Amino acid sequence: MTLTLALAKGRILDEELQFLTHAGISISREGLNSRRLKIANADGGYDFVFARGPDVPTYVEYGVADMGICGRDVLLEADADVHQPLHLPLGFCKLVVAGLPGGAGRRQSALSTVRVATKYPRVAESHFRDQGIPVEIVPLAGSVELAPGLGLCDCIVDVVQTGQTLAENGLVVYEVVAESSAQVIVNRASYHLKQAEVLRLLKLFEATARGQV
């Protein structure tokens, strides 16, 4: 049975493709250049769907893809009911709370509400509420680093790789919420219905990951 894999587009895609090549799974150039969002592998072994990062857990949870590769940051935010059997040594980054140097921003007192701009509303909300800090989430779709400087929020919860974008916008990291790297996820029904194929691919990925580390 053919497995369908969902891959996250964006910054992590090059690393994913490189990893797949190491694992001996190649996606044809034409396929990649064609801007099609679904391609069948040349070997016929796998189909690929290319999705926005945050959509990968959704595709896999609903079973339109049997497996997927996405960042742990995305998985934490999606709260999808999927198996998470394998971490891959790629897509390393951190989810952090960051803001202007000097901390408290516009907060009036230690007890007042923190206004947080983020692409990760679920993660951000539970991070603050778990500590008993009242929080107001400002959901943004991008350019989150601009928000504190513009006075839109007290701080942001966002993902950082090198920290360069933060620095360029005059922001510093207050605390790390979670470390993230790429994760292989599997649909719960596919795990049982295509078990041989799923386990074979997991084993291949694991061996490839070990060879790379």
Place this chain on the structure above:
Amino acid sequence: MAKSYAAIPQGVQAYLGPEVSIRRQLEAKLEEVFQGWGYREIILPLYDYFETFACGVGPGLADKAYRFVDRDGSLLALRPDLTTLVAKTVATRLSHQALPIRLFYRGEVFRYEQPKAGRQRVFTQTGLELIGSPLLASDLEILLIVEECLRAIGMPSYRIAVGHAAFFQGICKGLELDAASAEALKTAVDHKDVAALERLVSGYRIEESKKNFLVSLPHLSGGGETLRLAKAVVRNADSRRALAELEKIHRIMNEVGRDEALVFDLSEVRGLDYYTGLIFKVYSASLGFELGGGGRYDKLLETFGCKLPAIGFSLSEDRLAAALDSTLPAMESAVPPQKVAISSGPVAGDFARALELRGRGVPICLDSETEQDIP
């Protein structure tokens, strides 16, 4: 601001046409199977005290119940689950009857949750409970009925993933974990998160071989060899009893030729505060979510003051319908109704003709396009 007349609350829907027809056909076929195995239908109330559900299904599901206050001030809840109501009814009203008691049910349940995975906030469950028998024969009966249900409705490629609550509970007991660590271990196994397991296990003071076994737990899933693999390592009495039961189930299902869809999944750890023995989930290739599941829950009736073992399962009608949707041939449509024109003349004759047809059981549809005021 006044809401538009068209607005609906989140999570509700109406059905019409083929969606009704597929549901009614499913219901008829499943009912035939249930009755064929000697189960009687029980119709249950739409609501009960919130407390009933809180001690029945546990806080997780009860939290999702729609709650409201009765005129006398007591807290009520729309049923988020039907098993609890069956258990309560049997424990409090029927326990004097000859055991075991076999009951099936069908009905809407109500859960306050984000509509997803093919379910709205109101969805229909159908299932059965076998109460009063602790025997492995009853476990087998339930699995055979589930199998027959899936066959009867023509579900293409399906799997019944079977595990045992005591297997993982035995392991946790053997490791002497506190509640939080046991929960962390359970989550890691449930997610099949091998990396998290490795991290957790590295902190345990146990032999290396046992650590390796724990790390392999997520993928202890498959045919009979899964049980043999586990048996070679696991020493604690609870887990071994679980494995012995599963082996018997495997052997007998094999001997009666019903093991094709059976897979064993020792990493099945959901609902462990509820289930006490066999646990299973049903999957189909045409849907990404489980179609239903069940298991043995020997402690539930005790909460209602009657110590009786029980086992049962439920299937989500909405998910069965969704899974069959793409594969089912067009429904054989009923005989099209015969048109009976109501003329503009003396109409009594037309109605008499309609009654005559109805008397013979012919489906009709009055066609009053030409109708004018009846003189």
